[in-house]
Amino acid sequence: VQLQASGGGLVQAGGSLRLSCAASGRTLSSVAIGWFRQAPGKEREFVATISRSGTNTGYAESMKGRVTISRDSAKNAVYLQMNTLKAEDTAVYYCAAQPSGRNSYAPTRNREYDYWGQGTLVTVSS
Secondary structure, three states: OEEEEEOOEEEEOOOOEEEEEEEEOOOHHHOEEEEEEEOOOOOOEEEEEEOOOOOOEEEOOOOOOOEEEEEEHHHOEEEEEEOOOOHHHOEEEEEEEEOOOOOOOOOOOHHHOOEEOEOEEEEEEO
16 A cells, blocks of 8 residues: 655644545555654654544544544545644644554554555644
8 A cells, every 4th residue: 555645734823734645556445544743853643543434533632623534435535634733733744554453443553554655744833
């Protein structure tokens, strides 16, 4: 599975962005997808996850209420809608895929994902 995250950019605090995760080599509806982020000097951290079935989602506590993860099977894409962005949300955002597990499996840890895409930079100005 080859993944590509896109949609990052520069946005003012309080603004919104929608990140996209596209795939080649596999239908995204056959894998669980997670979003992670890594800020300069920090470890990569979990942001959001959606199960293969789409019925289970999970969010980092710091992002709850501000982000929504969703699928568009017709476009073979997974989206991360981010609202009310803060300066501390500045990071490179990555999407990752996990093809194994039950349809309801929605992993939240780095090591639970087998495939990673190139990241997209989100910069939030205060």
